[in-house]
Amino acid sequence: xxxxxxxxxxxxxxxxxxxxxxxxxxxxxxxxxxxxxxxxxxxxxxxxxxxxxxxxxxxxxxxxxxxxxxxxxxxxxxxxxxxxxxxxxxxxxxxxxxxxxxxxxxxxxxxxxxxxxxxxxxxxxxxxxxxxxxxxxxxxxxxxxxxxxxxxxxxxxxxxxxxxxxxxxxxxxxxxxxxxxxxxxxxxxxxxxxxxxxxxxxxxxxxxxxxxxxxxxxxxxxxxxxxxxxxxxxxxxxxxxxxxxxxxxxxxxxxxxxxxxxxxxxxxxxxxxxxxxxxxxxxxxxxxxxxxxxxxxxxxxxxxxxxxxxxxxxxxxxxxxxxxxxxxxxxxxxxxxxxxxxxxxxxxxxxxxxxxxxxxxxxxxxxxxxxxxxxxxxxxxxxxxxxxxxxxxxxxxxxxxxxxxxxxxxxxxxxxxxxxxxxxxxxxxxxxxxxxxxxxxxxxxxxxxxxxxxxxxxxxxxxxxxxxxxxxxxxxxxxxxxxxxxxxxxxxxxxxxxxxxxxxxxxxxxxxxxxxxxxxxxxxxxxxxxxxxxxxxxxxxxxxxxxxxxxxxxxxxxxxxxxxxxxxxxxxxxxxxxxxxxxxxxxxxxxxxxxxxxxxxxxxxxxxxxxxxxxxxxxxxxxxxxxxxxxxxxxxxxxxxxxxxxx
Amino acid sequence: xxxxxxxxxxxxxxxxxxxxxxxxxxxxxxxxxxxxxxxxxxxxxxxxxxxxxxxxxxxxxxxxxxxxxxxxxxxxxxxxxxxxxxxxxxxxxxxxxxxxxxxxxxxxxxxxxxxxxxxxxxxxxxxxxxxxxxxxxxxxxxxxxxxxxxxxxxxxxxxxxxxxxxxxxxxxxxxxxxxxxxxxxxxxxxxxxxxxxxxxxxxxxxxxxxxxxxxxxxxxxxxxxxxxxxxxxxxxxxxxxxxxxxxxxxxx
Numbered sequence: 001x002x003x004x005x006x007x008x009x010x011x012x013x014x015x016x017x018x019x020x021x022x023x024x025x026x027x028x029x030x031x032x033x034x035x036x037x038x039x040x041x042x043x044x045x046x047x048x049x050x051x052x053x054x055x056x057x058x059x060x061x062x063x064x065x066x067x068x069x070x071x072x073x074x075x076x077x078x079x080x081x082x083x084x085x086x087x088x089x090x091x092x093x094x095x096x097x098x099x100x101x102x103x104x105x106x107x108x109x110x111x112x113x114x115x116x117x118x119x120x121x122x123x124x125x126x127x128x129x130x131x132x133x134x135x136x137x138x139x140x141x142x143x144x145x146x147x148x149x150x151x152x153x154x155x156x157x158x159x160x161x162x163x164x165x166x167x168x169x170x171x172x173x174x175x176x177x178x179x180x181x182x183x184x185x186x187x188x189x190x191x192x193x194x195x196x197x198x199x200x201x202x203x204x205x206x207x208x209x210x211x212x213x214x215x216x217x218x219x220x221x222x223x224x225x226x227x228x229x230x231x232x233x234x235x236x237x238x239x240x241x242x243x244x245x246x247x248x249x250x251x252x253x254x255x256x257x258x259x260x261x262x263x264x265x266x267x268x269x270x271x272x273x274x275x276x277x278x279x280x281x282x283x284x285x286x287x288x289x290x291x292x293x294x295x296x297x298x299x300x301x302x303x304x305x306x307x308x309x310x311x312x313x314x315x316x317x318x319x320x321x322x323x324x325x326x327x328x329x330x331x332x333x334x335x336x337x338x339x340x341x342x343x344x345x346x347x348x349x350x351x352x353x354x355x356x357x358x359x360x361x362x363x364x365x366x367x368x369x370x371x372x373x374x375x376x377x378x379x380x381x382x383x384x385x386x387x388x389x390x391x392x393x394x395x396x397x398x399x400x401x402x403x404x405x406x407x408x409x410x411x412x413x414x415x416x417x418x419x420x421x422x423x424x425x426x427x428x429x430x431x432x433x434x435x436x437x438x439x440x441x442x443x444x445x446x447x448x449x450x451x452x453x454x455x456x457x458x459x460x461x462x463x464x465x466x467x468x469x470x471x472x473x474x475x476x477x478x479x480x481x482x483x484x485x486x487x488x489x490x491x492x493x494x495x496x497x498x499x500x501x502x503x504x505x506x507x508x509x510x511x512x513x514x515x516x517x518x519x520x521x522x523x524x525x526x527x528x529x530x531x532x533x534x535x536x537x538x539x540x541x542x543x544x545x546x547x548x549x550x551x552x553x554x555x556x557x558x559x560x561x562x563x564x565x566x567x568x569x570x571x572x573x574x575x576x577x578x579x580x581x582x583x584x585x586x587x588x589x590x591x592x593x594x595x596x597x598x599x600x601x602x603x604x605x606x607x608x609x610x611x612x613x614x615x616x617x618x619x620x621x622x623x624x625x626x627x628x629x630x631x632x633x634x635x636x637x638x639x640x641x642x643x644x645x646x647x
Numbered sequence: 648x649x650x651x652x653x654x655x656x657x658x659x660x661x662x663x664x665x666x667x668x669x670x671x672x673x674x675x676x677x678x679x680x681x682x683x684x685x686x687x688x689x690x691x692x693x694x695x696x697x698x699x700x701x702x703x704x705x706x707x708x709x710x711x712x713x714x715x716x717x718x719x720x721x722x723x724x725x726x727x728x729x730x731x732x733x734x735x736x737x738x739x740x741x742x743x744x745x746x747x748x749x750x751x752x753x754x755x756x757x758x759x760x761x762x763x764x765x766x767x768x769x770x771x772x773x774x775x776x777x778x779x780x781x782x783x784x785x786x787x788x789x790x791x792x793x794x795x796x797x798x799x800x801x802x803x804x805x806x807x808x809x810x811x812x813x814x815x816x817x818x819x820x821x822x823x824x825x826x827x828x829x830x831x832x833x834x835x836x837x838x839x840x841x842x843x844x845x846x847x848x849x850x851x852x853x854x855x856x857x858x859x860x861x862x863x864x865x866x867x868x869x870x871x872x873x874x875x876x877x878x879x880x881x882x883x884x885x886x887x888x889x890x891x892x893x894x895x896x897x898x899x
Binding site for chain 2: 559
């Protein structure tokens with residue numbers, strides 16, 4: 001029976017992190033050299049953590065699935081990163097960012113963690129500027145800001161539409177420096193397949209080299225999983241093709257508990273789906289909502305004609321357009337949080353007012369902004385995004401409104417961690433999107449980059465020492481321990497089992513089937529009946545997969561079908577847990593919208609008396625029902641209210 | 648759309664590779680080039696054959712993972728874009744498509760269309776960063792940076808490290824890649840402190856890795872999916888000569 005202790009320091013909210021740092025244990029420089037840390041993942045959280053550990057003097061081994069650490073999916077984040085600098089003099093503060101984040105997450109995240117995130121946000125900007133990140137600047141030479149959803153201040157720092165790329169290259173530079181200095185060792189093209197537990201502590205990993213197929217063992221005193229989210233359960237998402245949840249899932253199956261698995265972010269502004277062969281969805285940055293206005297035709301007959309290609313959006317008169325976000329949410333307008341914007345788009349499309357050949361799209365229109373500011377300004381702000389759109393859709397967004405539709409983008413759920421970012425397995429930490437900690441039931445835009453770098457640069461380098469201070473007398477581990485033997489044997493057996501099924505359907509066939517189940521029943525709107533159905537369907541699909549998947553080749557050498565199958569086996573289990581979690585939570589909150597629980601106006605209806613907690617799931621064995629635990633969320637410092645973006 | 652595909656197949660780094668011909672039929676114009684390869688791979692798997700190994704990840708043109716040499720051009724027929732963002736409508740009227748890996752001594756083929764680009768990582772490791780440690784840095788607005796300098800730095804920083812510049816160059820030179828990083832950091836006050844050391848170390852590493860020399864043909868600029876400009880190479884040369892004239896002793 002797992003015991004959940006969030007280890008939140010005592011004292012006033014604003015002093016908790018300072019107090020923690022004053023009281024925590026540290027490791028002296030000579031002892032740091034005797035301690036090894038494994039970091040899995042090279043995105044913002046992983047690269048930042050690895051570089052920072054290396055600078056402190058620890059021995060670090062970094063694992064990445066790509067050919068280079070610079071390829072991690074943080075690179076694709078477009079819009080920006082939040083910080084409380086208040087450079088705009090518009091009333092920002094640590095408290096306000098904290099408050100916006102808690103409210104944006106629909107009161108389902110931990111106060112202490114979120115406050116710390118807001119508190120270190122300014123340091124992140126300082127750090128990135130020092131690394132040579134070319135943030136956008138004003139003519140004064142000082143840093144520029146823009147607005148993002150869910151906030152009334154302009155606090156988002158950005159580098160064109162490539163903020164994630166520039167921040168990741170900053171962290172990659174820091175990591176490269178430590179590789180050069182010899183403190184970090186980089187292992188590329190390595191997929192971590194299992195976490196090795198020795199005497200109850202995380203002590204190593206078993207990995208597979210994706211080119212040679214070689215199975216390797218690696219030991220360490222502590223492990224950080226910075227492996228990102230599991231949005232690819234849905235098959236179609238904005239995640240990269242190789243983004244996967246397997247390392248985190250293996251940690252879950254080894255005893256780490258999982259927080260709020262059903263909390264998925266469906267991003268409102270993505271390029272709509274166009275065909276069966278489609279492999280992924282492309283995000284159009286939320287920053288576009290600064291200047292773009294979202295609308296659909298008011299009249300059903302106009303929508304029908306547009307769907308058939310008989311009318312063009314530019315032919316619809318102003319008074320016949322429904323700017324539904326501005327209509328429903330006058331205070332925030334087009335800048336409502338992502339969950340609200342996505343649901344509103346679905347509502348209009350379900351009502352028949354959607355556009356595009358499928359009727360599953362809405363317009364994002366820049367005509368007003370181009371008239372007001374000129375094409376040059378819009379091009380400077382969003383040029384690269386407009387270019388991406390044009391290349392994919394073959395349509396010019398300067399002249400015709402963009403078509404967008406919501407798509408799976410981010411998972412707020414993840415491995416449960418305490419205030420120190422440690423999972424329930426001692427010595428196993430989770431950072432960035434891989435953990436569940438800061439975004440509650442909905443993440444605000446420009447907060448993922450902030451959290452990844454906060455965890456990596458400014459949180460885990462401290463909290464890790466508090467753990468390792470007790471480990472200084474533990475010598476380097478050998479990988480010939482029986483626990484490593486057992487782990488490697490298990491992994492090999494599972495790989496062999498997959499190869500030997502020799503069925504009739506490809507991995508992608510199963511993945512697409514799972515994606516449809518997830519999107520239809522565990523997507524933007526969910527209900528009890530659908531979720532129950534999804535659980536049964538996924539269980540059946542899992543049985544079918546283990547009987548009928550077809551994988552050519554063997555376990556040696558490059559075998560991308562085998563890699564996909566390994567991840568797929570885990571997606572099937574993850575999908576089921578997501579549905580189970582969604583079924584248990586009989587309320588609507590943030591991105592989790594249960595149709596049975598809504599206000600007469602169709603807004604999410606929370607049930608704070610029953611569900612002000614983190615749902616924490618514990619693995620109990622193959623094909624057994626997982627155990628549910630609850631971490632109560634105590635709001636000591638803010639008043640819990642109904643989210644309101646109308647006034 | 649129907650196509651004949653001539654694709655480079657090579658089992659592993661030690662094996663000898665060769666072209667193999669495949670047919671694909673009924674491909675939608677709206678499919679991306681990589682989706683067309685996905686369709687082919689699904690067919691191969693159903694036949695029990697090994698699929699074609701190619702690298703890809705974000706499929707949004709930003710991660711720099713995809714690296715295909717298509718009909719004699721890195722990233723295929725379109726300009727200013729990676730192959731993952733090229734759609735089949737760009738191949739209208741074509742019957743045969745030839746697909747090869749990057750070809751360069753510094754990028755050995757690992758299997759099929761996948762090459763080893765770790766030499767690019769080692770170039771960055773040699774000095775392509777500001778060696779600021781985490782924490783203890785100045786306030787972000789302490790040093791104003793003129794907007795045009797920041798924009799120029801961003802133009803150079805847009806490099807995705809895909810290697811198309813090397814693949815397009817008859818000398819397999821990595822000058823555009825290295826110069827983009829050197830220029831980005833030389834344009835910013837934060838990078839200037841180490842500018843001389845950086846350029847010398849990175850240029851030396853280029854030679855160690857076996858990249859060729861730059862003869863200013865401009866093929867790299869023409870094929871760069873992020874449209875990184877040749878002016879960066881001029882800046883690198885200026886920085887490099889400046890570093891030599893400055894006679895700064897370089898501890899390697």
